[in-house]
Amino acid sequence: MQSETGLQLLARLGSRPSIAGVLSPIFNDGPSAKDVIELFGTEGTGKSEILLNLVAGIILPKTWKSVNLNGKDASVIFIDNDYKFSILRLVTVMENRIHATLKNAHQAEENLTNDVELLIQKCLSKLSLIRCTNSSELLVTLYSLEQTLLSNPNISVIMIDSISAFYWIDKCNGGESLAAQEKNLTLISEVLSKFINSFSLIVIATKCALMKKRMREDYNLEKSASNIDRLKNDHQEFLCKAWGQLVTQRFHVEKQLASNHFKCHCIHLGSSKNADKTVIQFQITDNGIQVL
Secondary structure (H helix, E strand, C coil): CCCHHHHHHHHCCCCCCCCCCCCCCCCCCCCCCCCCCEECCCCCCCHHHHHHHHHHHCCCCCCCCCCEECCCCCCEEEEECCCCCHHHHHHHHHHHHHHHHHHCCCCCHHHHHHHHHHHHHHHCCCEEEECCCCCHHHHHHHHCCCCCCCCCEEEEEEECCCCCHHHHHHHCCCCHHHHHHHHHHHHHHHHHHHHHHCCCCEEEEEEEECCCCCCCCCHHHCCCHHHHHHHHHHCCCCCCHEEEEEEEEEEEEEEEECCCCCEEEEEEECCCHHHEEEEEEEECCCEEEEEE
């Protein structure tokens, strides 16, 4: 039997590694402890790719063989509700990042091939991948994670791809009762809130744009290109109130027509920054996300 004092427990739970600056400048100097970040957009706008690049940056070490890899050496729990997670893509991004860094540092890459493979295997041990098929399973999964979080202070992030995956199933199963439709997601939000506050975790989730705001004439806005564009990018909440209240930052991701370029609009919720949108343009390459 193992025992520890309350002071030891508090010190252990409060020592989770920071992932600040992991995917700068998209996240600027964040994410920070207790952030709840929502990546919102239609299908094919790069939301899952952003998560994958985040995972790569989080589980890689800070330095390796005297080379700065700019990793965070932290652990991640990734809940894949959409069954889109590609381990091959993750390994490719990590390999390309390592080789590009070695090349810039003038290291002989050909002599380190086996070492790179061993490094990636070690890094992948910091990733826990979970797949859920419905919201009840997701809820039970989150309940079961408490002991894991207690025993592993290296876990800094829970990622969910996507939090909206079971919206239509829950809506159908809940019948005409809105409370019944939203019951599981409300409980999921409460569990996540408990984890965030108890363990200083970061939650990052994708949400598909299943609903769009209607452009009505009674908005009394000029029909200028800027207003049309602003309305087009407005977020329409369709998930439960508990989830909406949990989110601290929302990133609206969209793909530019006829190109492989994407835009990410950062909206800081619940602050004076809410009126401002930080717009970052990026593209998806073999090496991962590259900011333009």
